[in-house]
Every structure is written in C-alpha cells, then in structure tokens.
Amino acid sequence: MTTTRSGPEAGPAGAADDGGDPAHGRRTAVVVGGGLAGVTAALALADAGVAVTLTEARPRLGGLAFSFRRGDLNVDNGQHVFLRCCTAYQWFLDRIAARDLVTLQDRLDVPVFDAATGRLGRIGRVALPVPLHLGPSLLRYPHLSVRERASVGRAALALRALDLDDPALDRIDFGSWLAKRGQSARTIEALWDLVGVATLNATAGESSLGLAAKVFKTGLLSEPGAADIGWAAAPLGDLHDVRARAALDAAGVRVLLRARATGLTPLTGDAEATADGGTGRDVAHAGWRVDVETGPGRGEQLTAGTVVLAVPQQETHDLLPAGALAEPEKLLRIGTAPILNVHVIYDRQVLEQPFLAALGSPVQFVFDRTKSSGLTGGGQYLALSQSAAQDEIDLPVAELRRRYLPELERVLPASRGAGVRDFFVTRERTATFAPTPGVGALRPGPATRAPGLYLAGSWTATGWPATMEGAVRSGLHASRQALSVLGLPCEYGVLEAA
Numbered sequence: 277m278t279t280t281r282s283g284p285e286a287g288p289a290g291a292a293d294d295g296g297d298p299a300h301g302r303r304t305a306v307v308v309g310g311g312l313a314g315v316t317a318a319l320a321l322a323d324a325g326v327a328v329t330l331t332e333a334r335p336r337l338g339g340l341a342f343s344f345r346r347g348d349l350n351v352d353n354g355q356h357v358f359l360r361c362c363t364a365y366q367w368f369l370d371r372i373a374a375r376d377l378v379t380l381q382d383r384l385d386v387p388v389f390d391a392a393t394g395r396l397g398r399i400g401r402v403a404l405p406v407p408l409h410l411g412p413s414l415l416r417y418p419h420l421s422v423r424e425r426a427s428v429g430r431a432a433l434a435l436r437a438l439d440l441d442d443p444a445l446d447r448i449d450f451g452s453w454l455a456k457r458g459q460s461a462r463t464i465e466a467l468w469d470l471v472g473v474a475t476l477n478a479t480a481g482e483s484s485l486g487l488a489a490k491v492f493k494t495g496l497l498s499e500p501g502a503a504d505i506g507w508a509a510a511p512l513g514d515l516h517d518v519r520a521r522a523a524l525d526a527a528g529v530r531v532l533l534r535a536r537a538t539g540l541t542p543l544t545g546d547a548e549a550t551a552d553g554g555t556g557r558d559v560a561h562a563g564w565r566v567d568v569e570t571g572p573g574r575g576e577q578l579t580a581g582t583v584v585l586a587v588p589q590q591e592t593h594d595l596l597p598a599g600a601l602a603e604p605e606k607l608l609r610i611g612t613a614p615i616l617n618v619h620v621i622y623d624r625q626v627l628e629q630p631f632l633a634a635l636g637s638p639v640q641f642v643f644d645r646t647k648s649s650g651l652t653g654g655g656q657y658l659a660l661s662q663s664a665a666q667d668e669i670d671l672p673v674a675e676l677r678r679r680y681l682p683e684l685e686r687v688l689p690a691s692r693g694a695g696v697r698d699f700f701v702t703r704e705r706t707a708t709f710a711p712t713p714g715v716g717a718l719r720p721g722p723a724t725r726a727p728g729l730y731l732a733g734s735w736t737a738t739g740w741p742a743t744m745e746g747a748v749r750s751g752l753h754a755s756r757q758a759l760s761v762l763g764l765p766c767e768y769g770v771l772e773a774a
C-alpha cells in the first residue's frame with residue numbers, strides 16, 4: 277500500500293507556514309540518500325527553515341563511512357582519515373556535535389617503514405612556512421637517495437605553480453607529469469603514491485593531474501598544518517549515524533530509514549513542462565513527487581518543492597527525470613574503485629603507534645583500532661587499509677590471510693609469534709569514483725536543468741577526490757543553490773575555505 281504525504285503536512289515545525297504562501301510547497305524538500313552528502317544537505321536546508329524529509333535505503337545513516345557490530349566488536353567498514361585542511365568535514369563534525377569523537381594530530385607525523393630495508397622514516401612538519409615546513413623531514417627521509425630527495429622539492433614547486441582551475445590538468449595523468457619532472461619510479465612509489473594512493477584511491481599513473489594537484493596543493497602546500505591527520509576515535513557509526521541522527525532530529529528533519537526512492541516525477545502543471553525542456557530555473561514549478569519503497573508492498577509518496585539527490589552516480593542516473601541533465605549518460609562513464617580492509621586481532625600489542633605506513637610490502641597503512649572498537653582482554657586490533665585494491669578485492673579470505681599475516685610479520689616484527697584471535701576482511705567494491713584522467717568532465721555540478729532538483733555526492737564536481745570532505749562540500753553546494761533559488765539565506769562560509 278502506498279500512502280501519500282506532502283512535504284508541508286509531513287514536515288516538522290515551520291512547514292505549516294507554507295499553507296498560506298502563494299509558493300505553497302516550495303519550502304519543502306526531500307533529500308534522497310543519507311550519506312554525508314545527504315545528511316549535510318538536509319541539515320543545511322533545515323537550518324534555513326525548509327521542512328525536510330531525508331529518505332535512506334539502508335537501516336542507518338552514514339553511507340560509505342559506517343560501522344557494524346561483529347560480536348562484541350565495533351568494526352568500521354574501512355579506515356577513514358581526514359586532514360586539517362578538510363574544513364567542510366570539520367564543520368560537519370561540529371554541526372553534528374561529534375568533534376569529541378575524533379582525534380587530530382597536533383603536527384603531521386607519518387611513520388613509514390620499508391619492509392625491504394628494515395628502515396623507519398617519517399614524514400612530518402616543523403614550524404616553518406610552507407613549503408619549508410616539510411623540508412627537514414624530506415632531507416632526512418631514508419627511503420630516497422639524496423638526488424631523489426632534491427628532485428622532490430623541484431616537483432613540489434612545479435605542482436604548487438599549477439592552476440587548479442585549468443581544465444587541461446584533468447586530461448593529464450599524474451604519473452607521466454611526475455616522470456617528466458624527474459621523479460624516479462622509486463620516488464613515485466615511496467613518496468607520491470604513499471600519499472596519493474591513500475587519498476585518490478589510484479596510483480599516480482591512473483590519476484588525473486587535476487585531482488592529484490588538488491590533494492597535494494591543499495594538503496601539503498597551502499597552510500603548514502593542512503596535512504595534520506585526523507581520524508575517528510569512536511566507531512564511525514557513532515559519528516555519522518548516531519550523532520548525525522540526533523542533529524537531524526533536533527533540526528526537525530523527518531528521517532526515513534529502509535526507505536529507497538524508486539521514482540522521481542515532476543508534479544503536473546508547470547513542472548511537467550519544465551522538467552524536460554530546460555526552460556530555465558526561473559520558471560515556477562509545482563514540485564516533485566518522490567516514490568519511496570519502505571518495505572515489501574509498502575511505500576510512500578513524498579511531495580516537495582525541492583529535491584536533492586545525494587545517491588551514487590548510477591542511482592542518480594536511474595532516478596533522474598528526462599532532460600534534467602544535458603548528457604545523463606556521462607554519469608555512467610564515471611568509474612569506481614575498490615578499497616579492501618583487512619582486520620586482524622592479535623593477542624598482544626604489536627604496533628606502538630596509532631598508525632604506520634609501509635613500503636616494500638603489499639601492506640599500505642596499518643591502523644590501531646583497539647580502543648575505538650571496544651576490544652577488551654589485552655590484545656590489539658589492527659585494520660589494514662588497502663586502497664586501489666582492484667587485484668585483491670575478490671580474493672578469498674583464506675588467501676588474504678596467507679598473504680597478509682606473513683607480511684605483517686615483516687612490517688611489524690613484534691607480531692612474529694603473536695597469536696591471531698580473529699582475521700576478517702571488509703570489501704567496498706565501489707568505495708570511490710575512479711579519479712582517472714578525464715573524469716572531471718563527467719562530474720556534474722549541483723544544479724540540474726530541472727527546477728528544484730539538485731545533485732550531491734562526493735562524485736559530483738567538488739574539485740576534490742571522493743572523500744568525506746567532498747561529500748560534505750557537495751551537500752553544502754546543493755543546498756546553497758537550492759536556498760538561493762528559494763530566496764533563503766545560506767550562512768555557511770566554510771565553502772570558501774580550502
């Protein structure tokens with residue numbers, strides 16, 4: 277059975293004001309998708325006085341950044357980090373009152389262990405202006421020769437001179453660009469890819485120079501503290517689900533979980549005429565009907581003046597009404613890339629630091645998740661974050677176990693002889709959009725040609741790779757566009773930062 281709820285009826289406080297408004301129904305919104313982009317858009321719209329319904333297909337909020345229970349353990353689907361330059365994500369943490377659930381380094385410090393040589397190096401910063409702040413750690417970096425270290429400085433300066441607004445950068449691959457600037461294969465592996473694979477989810481050769489330049493310029497070459505690393509000190513679900521839900525409830529957003537949007541239809545009248553014709557955003561429209569499946573044979577029809585689609589690109593393509601984008605098939609050409617997480621519970625402590633990066637091994641980054649997972653009993657819980665994991669994402673657990681336990685013994689000598697209490701993996705096959713050269717031309721902005729319909733998601737044109745920062749920014753971009761059309765103020769200056 278399908279029930280119908282209009283936004284003003286369904287909406288919380290403030291919605292009733294629309295009853296006498298000639299633009300009845302316009303100050304109502306449905307946000308489809310409860311990942312970081314959708315939650316952000318819902319909060320921003322609600323904060324401006326719009327009556328919002330958020331509809332999420334899964335039984336929880338948080339999208340791709342979530343946690344789940346495994347026995348007594350809280351497990352993150354994948355290790356998530358942010359940098360101090362991720363101003364929008366930190367705005368989000370403040371908005372959902374979750375700042376107390378993250379840790380942010382006082383000063384960038386990444387221990388890098390080379391399993392082939394047994395040497396430990398560090399990437400860190402000192403109290404000097406950019407780019408000198410990285411100079412001392414680069415000079416001491418043991419994983420590169422003196423000549424290679426000198427070449428890094430020259431490439432960094434060339435990178436710094438790039439204009440991020442130049443669309444030509446998107447058509448060039450980062451690996452070729454680095455090679456042309458004298459970066460050896462070893463320099464790319466031991467330095468550029470160390471950072472780039474984790475942030476872009478692709479090697480330099482597979483990455484758009486535009487996206488790589490965004491990461492390195494913003495993170496390493498803008499402010500001295502920009503690359504200080506932060507991570508959740510609690511299960512991701514405590515932030516992106518529990519606290520986000522509390523913030524949405526407090527803002528009066530109606531949240532529907534297990535509620536998959538299955539159709540989006542312009543309401544009859546003006547909207548029908550404009551949805552496929554691109555007749556301009558100033559044409560009055562009657563709004564949208566969003567069909568939502570809430571269980572077998574059950575559903576709701578939501579109506580609203582504004583709709584924000586904050587779902588992945590494939591789902592967006594399938595929900596978009598005809599004519600909403602000039603070339604909707606472009607969305608299907610945005611590829612995806614996997615991330616594998618390998619979880620190991622040892623019977624003792626084998627890693628002293630919060631995290632470690634590895635070279636000379638398939639192991640990429642190892643994080644200590646003992647405290648945040650709630651593990652008790654004196655053991656240690658390590659999560660290996662393996663980006664750009666195309667070759668491993670479908671391997672059986674037993675094979676991954678055979679591969680990774682010996683590798684961990686090479687990377688973490690203290691794990692030799694330690695007992696393994698549990699070993700499991702989490703696989704995210706479509707963890708991010710693939711940051712391949714040319715992807716920039718495929719990513720749409722927040723506005724569509726259909727009045728009142730906006731797009732959000734880390735895959736939209738934020739300038740950022742697929743990150744929590746990009747997701748939050750996309751939600752803010754979409755809501756800012758919507759609010760400006762509605763004539764409502766949007767007071768978040770955070771978009772101008774970074």
Ligand SMILES: Cc1cc2nc3c(=O)[nH]c(=O)nc-3n(C[C@H](O)[C@H](O)[C@H](O)COP(=O)(O)OP(=O)(O)OC[C@H]3O[C@@H](n4cnc5c(N)ncnc54)[C@H](O)[C@@H]3O)c2cc1C
Nearest residue numbers: 309311312313333339340354356357537733734743744747
């Ligand atoms: C393993 C892993 C590690 C990562 N590591 C990092 C990291 O270290 N740092 C970082 O910044 N980023 C990281 N990311 C990327 C980051 O998690 C994402 O970019 C971000 O969370 C995407 O948010 P989003 O809201 O754009 O999309 P999503 O999270 O995909 O949210 C979309 C939501 O829409 C819902 N949905 C889909 N279809 C419908 C429908 N028809 N109706 C209703 N709801 C629907 C989905 O269930 C989902 O909840 C990582 C991602 C993964 C998977």
